[in-house]
Amino acid sequence: MTKHILNISPATFVILVALIVGASSCKSRKNMAQITPIKEVEPAFVAEVLEEIEEVPEVEVRVPKKIASKEQQLNNYFKAISDASSTGAANTSISEALTMFNNPDAPVLVVIYNDGANPDYDEPTTIGKYLDYLKDTKSQPAEVEEVVYDANGRIKELVLKK
Amino acid sequence: MHLIKYTLLSLALMLSVSTFAQNNIDPRRKQAIDSLALEKVKDLSKYISIIGKKDTQFSEAQRVMDRAEELFAEGSEMGVSSLNKEEVSYYKVREYFERLMALNYDKVKIQWYDIHYVSDLEQQPDGTFVGVITVYQRFEGSSKDGALEYKDTTKKDITIFVKRKETQIAGRIIEFWDVMLGDIRVTETSA
Numbered sequence: 001m002t003k004h005i006l007n008i009s010p011a012t013f014v015i016l017v018a019l020i021v022g023a024s025s026c027k028s029r030k031n032m033a034q035i036t037p038i039k040e041v042e043p044a045f046v047a048e049v050l051e052e053i054e055e056v057p058e059v060e061v062r063v064p065k066k067i068a069s070k071e072q073q074l075n076n077y078f079k080a081i082s083d084a085s086s087t088g089a090a091n092t093s094i095s096e097a098l099t100m101f102n103n104p105d106a107p108v109l110v111v112i113y114n115d116g117a118n119p120d121y122d123e124p125t126t127i128g129k130y131l132d133y134l135k136d137t138k139s140q141p142a143e144v145e146e147v148v149y150d151a152n153g154r155i156k157e158l159v160l161k162k
Numbered sequence: 163m164h165l166i167k168y169t170l171l172s173l174a175l176m177l178s179v180s181t182f183a184q185n186n187i188d189p190r191r192k193q194a195i196d197s198l199a200l201e202k203v204k205d206l207s208k209y210i211s212i213i214g215k216k217d218t219q220f221s222e223a224q225r226v227m228d229r230a231e232e233l234f235a236e237g238s239e240m241g242v243s244s245l246n247k248e249e250v251s252y253y254k255v256r257e258y259f260e261r262l263m264a265l266n267y268d269k270v271k272i273q274w275y276d277i278h279y280v281s282d283l284e285q286q287p288d289g290t291f292v293g294v295i296t297v298y299q300r301f302e303g304s305s306k307d308g309a310l311e312y313k314d315t316t317k318k319d320i321t322i323f324v325k326r327k328e329t330q331i332a333g334r335i336i337e338f339w340d341v342m343l344g345d346i347r348v349t350e351t352s353a
């Protein structure tokens with residue numbers, strides 16, 4: 001049996017290739033023709049976008065005031081009591097400060113020294129007594145170091161640092 | 163014989179190590195204790211000033227007297243002198259506060275100043291720190307129209323005791339430094 005092989009002459013092959021390439025370039029030229037030139041699009045597009053921007057109403061941006069943490073509020077009360085110009089003013093601040101606590105007898109520990117391992121404390125007191133102490137002595141208040149809250153968010157224990 | 167000798171030697175060594183450890187307190191911790199005790203004396207000066215002031219409400223004065231009394235060791239006494247008599251009288255601290263509040267002036271001004279250690283806090287064998295703080299007291303008693311009726315300056319020495327104690331707070335043991343004031347003795351009185 002003889003094989004039938006398609007015999008194409010080199011010339012014929014070249015003509016065929018040329019025809020294929022020519023046909024595909026025509027197609028791409030046609031596709032290119034369908035694309036709108038950039039120069040024509042840009043101004044219209046930009047104008048449209050600008051119109052949209054102008055239509056968007058101004059939104060008032062409100063920056064929320066910094067809310068003092070409970071610890072900072074407490075430090076503020078301590079300072080107010082210590083700096084109070086009268087017993088009445090001090091007592092008002094004391095009453096307000098006590099609302100942050102579950103009990104005027106809530107324990108207060110004051111750290112006098114901390115070597116990093118075991119803090120040294122002054123004699124433990126209560127928040128009621130500590131606030132009165134600030135009123136009486138007008139001492140520099142100790143800083144809030146640790147706060148322990150109860151289930152209702154009220155302070156039940158306080159650690160201060162001199 | 164050797165066993166007894168070595169046992170005695172070991173005991174002596176253990177005792178000396180323990181004593182050394184007790185006296186060898188961290189200097190910064192010691193400084194904090196010194197400051198704490200000094201602060202208690204300054205607190206007392208403010209309480210005395212409040213108690214003596216005639217415009218202090220009775221209930222406030224009572225409350226402040228309670229706070230002031232808590233600063234003292236039980237049985238402590240306060241010395242009181244006068245330019246009008248030679249001897250110094252000593253009263254239990256609560257009685258002193260009551261008498262101070264009842265002084266027969268329209269205006270009383272008591273100020274403590276130059277408060278400082280004359281004898282540093284030193285640790286005793288039982289662990290207690292003992293020291294002496296001296297104060298100068300300026301006393302002025304005036305009449306309603308402001309005329310000065312009596313004034314004097316007194317130098318007083320206060321014995322200070324600081325002891326390590328413990329208490330229970332919210333179910334846990336808390337150790338703290340307990341500062342107790344002892345007797346307050348008059349050393350000088352001048353106009």
